[in-house]
Amino acid sequence: MTNEDSAHTIRSRIVAVVSQVIAVGIAFLVGAIVLLATGHSPIAAYGAVLSGAFGDLYAVGQTLTQATPIIFTAIAFLFSFKAGLFNIGGEGQLLIGGFLAAFVGISFTGLPIYIHLPLALLAGAAGGALWGFIPAILKAKLDAHEVITTMMLSYVALYVTSYMVNFPFKAPGWVAQTVPIAPSAELPRVLHSTQLSGSIFLGLIVVALAAYVLQRTTLGYEIRAIGLNSAAARSNGINIQRGMILSLVISGAIAGLGGAGEILGVHHRYIDGFSPGYGWDGLAVALIGGLNPFGTVLAAILVGALRSGGLVMNRVTGVPLDIVYILQALVVLFAAAPHAIRYLSNKGVAITRVLEWLLAKMRAALERVKHIGRRSDA
């Protein structure tokens, strides 16, 4: 690579990151306006979020715990997006995965942990894979919009798991949940007194694997080719159907694995409604992270912080937690239109230039005043 090119690439990478940061900044700004308009102090609210997310070791642990399933769902969305497909059913795939993991965790006893746990995780991944396979095959063979089918299946997953946990698998008592899973299926806790489990390490491994597959394997090459130009991919011998199906199946499996991690690591049983929308967070996070596996981890921590800090914010300041969703949505809208950032920054540049000019004028005036002062001293 010539020097000029490395400089160019680095520059464009920096621009991309800065754009994302600006987008997040603007989102927070708009959020602040909403807060002010509804009678809350943005400073108090954001401050509560910050301290609630990172204030002490427990807070950091909770932040990372919230971030973990989001890492999975974000990578899941990213993986399908690379093939040009929109898997917005991550939430449903997560639920199915979580339930099947619980099922395996409950149904088998007497197995050693190094068999039971992987088995349960595998079941979760398989469940998610199945939930990704249905829209995949419908898309590949029948051209059915994967946006609508994944969305619909998400609802179906919601109802199916709800049914399962309210009827056949319901534990005695009031709460809609199953009996606990066997200890041999539990993902060990990582940070004492927090809920942070080994699931986060699993998540990081998945991120690294996803990045590797996309950049270093023929499957990843084909998936990216299909996503960027399926006509050329097809003309040059790539099997489009196979690529699309694999990408959605893997995408679903990752989301399902995230659900399994959540159940096996945090809750240790399946609870109806255990996911406050991790699937949706995943979508936003993938976009905030610039559709890049490593940016995704950072963005997941950010959103995890918003969630766990948001709970504290809600307790302390009474600000509804949903401000977090509003912020996420705004960033997603900016992610849809990257040129918007440039447009706004061009306006911003104009404003900065005016400010600079003003500043220069003021400095010149100050110099003159000082000069006069010195003359009178002499």
Added chain:
Amino acid sequence: MVDIIDIVNVGLLAAALRMATPLVYASLGGLFSERAGVVNIGLEGMMSIGAFFGVLTTFYISNPWLGVLVGVLAGGLIGLVHAIVTVKFAGNQVVSGTGINLFALGFTAYMSQTIWGSRGASQSVQGLGTITIPLLRDVPVIGNALDTLFSQTPLVYIMFLVVVISYIVLLKTPWGLRIRAVGEHPAAADTAGINVYRTKYLCLILSGMLAGLGGVFLSLGQLNLFVLGMTGGRGFIALAAMILGGWKPFGALGASLFFGLAYALQMRLQSIGLLPAQIVLAIPYILTVVVLAGFVRKRVPPSDYKPYSKE
């Protein structure tokens, strides 16, 4: 023992009509957007915003019709946002729509909590009420049936009007011709002197307004209050109805009636208690998937949805 007449009767048809109405509005919204060449995944969010603002307005002003107006305008505003992102900035249409859906969810929940202190539901407000078409009762033989069928909230009757107007506008007027040209071959429309951007903007605003109207129906026309997530995926089902109906107004009506019937059946089955609630609730969604699987191949979309840019 449940008699078949308890399930399949005129009441069912009346319910089907009621359940179909928001789908008709939303799918007409989707139709105008897609005919102009922009995919609108954000119908769900636009419906929610319409539902919310309808109730909000009525809560403060006590006039449900004003609530309808504001709900519609709010939907149109969101349509404008979608237009700015996808037309002005040539942004990804699916991402934009998804962002809109997320925004609507967060915004309505936040405002609900702030105004009524409850994240899940608002307070009750005055609804639009029902109107029965007079004289139908006197029709021989089927008079009673017709009477039941046509005792609906006014937005249902308006829906038929809107379908007819949409049909005429889209297929029989110059504006409709231009919309179709802009969606199918924007370069040709541009060289014919048509303002492609303005047409897309207007269609997206209209799309938001129609979806907003569908949302208002759900809140002011049925429950008389706002519930978080009350749209329940109807924005997506409306898209399926739009596709099934071949991107034509009467097609959208027919497809929506089909889904409406499914919803009505689902409600009946739920009240009878034959099957567990959750399974029954899943019916419309499974049906949508089946419909898409079975019919998409046969339908040709009216546009390639690529953003248009002049050099």
Added chain:
Amino acid sequence: MLGENGAGKTVLMNILYGMYRPDQGRIFVYGKETKIDSSAAAIKLGIGMVHQHFMLVPSLTVAENIVLGREPTKHRCLLDVGRIENHIKALSDRYKLGVDPKTVAHDLPVGLQQRVEILKALFRGAEILILDEPTSVLTPQEVESLFGAIRTLRQQGKSVIFISHKLKEVCKICDRITVLKRGKVVGTVDSDKTNSDELAEMMVGRELVSAFEKEHLAPGETVLQVEGLSAFNDRKMLALKHVAFEVRGFEILGLAGVEGNGQTELVEVLTGLRKAKTGEISLDGTLITAASPHDRIQKGLANVPEDRQKDGLILDFSVQENLILGQHDISPFATHWSTLNLREISDYARDLIQEYSIKTQNRNTVARYLSGGTQQRVVVAREFSRKPKFIIACQPTRGLDVGATEYVRRKLVEMRDHGCAILLISADLDEILALSDRIAVIYEGRIVAIRERAGTNELDLGLLMTGGKCDQ
């Protein structure tokens, strides 16, 4: 308005039609200085344009397409369909264009589509008509027909700007000729006071070399054999009807024909993107009729597609990634575990960039930023360096400047000289005549003639391309 590809003719006309904005300069219409900032403004000034790529909305009728933007209405808001159709019919008759207003646009043959475009301009009261490369999609006979229509327009007092790079036509139909070269006007001459050599010199700055240097080689064994091939197009109509031909080693078979006569479908069937209804295809003796595109590539088929940006390249991939497309999953570029062998790939890319003089900063540049000629070099490099047995080259020099065109043609001949069998599909008769050893003509899905290059001329081909008979 005469000039090569890239001379600036289309840009200039697009400015006149309000599609582009000029950075400098003035425009006077009927003596008045004006700014043309939209097509609507141009139309109001009486300027009408018939584009090279037709601007017809496929699902609308001829009448609807023509009145689009200026629709006559009844009751102020409904389309007055009857009045529209009568008006169009009257216009069509007056200018002897022979167009039926009720036909739906996507059912029209190319020649008629062009007539509709002309009618569109006339309907809007165009007094100044701009025709952008109007003959590029017409047969010689249709060209004559068009010239007749242009003469009628001239008789009726219209002004016509005829944009072309074809010397002979411009000399024939135009009164005055302005030559454009690299964005500058070289000069304006009266057509009856000049000749092709003078014009060629103005246009290119050098004597046009009409003959292409190539050796005469004896053809080798049959490499590609096609028998009884029939196939449907996307509209379920038969696009190929019992096509049969063979291409031999050390030979270029040129396939001449007006676009839309089955060439696209033929390429799709040969590359494996479309299933044939009947017939067999064999490559080097092996039947490949049912083989996947992937297998055909492995068996030695190479394809330089018509639309390099759509089918040939993945614009957002780097040059390096594009160079292994089609071979990315085999050794040495892929390992046994299906991972990519980056070292091998980058070495290969570096070699190809050097060998084919691909003008790029480095192998990681994204293909989107390359010029058209360079992009085509990437495609050619990728396809040819696989040492294929059979190459399909479809419109390989379309949209390329003179230098790139010469390069691609030279490379094709080079491959032929090394033993490759080449099927050259082109709508450019000059190219076919320059490069081919044998020439076939396709018309309405049938191969209507296959003959040696020697003794075939443009007129013969023109006749055959429209289904006429030609005495030999």
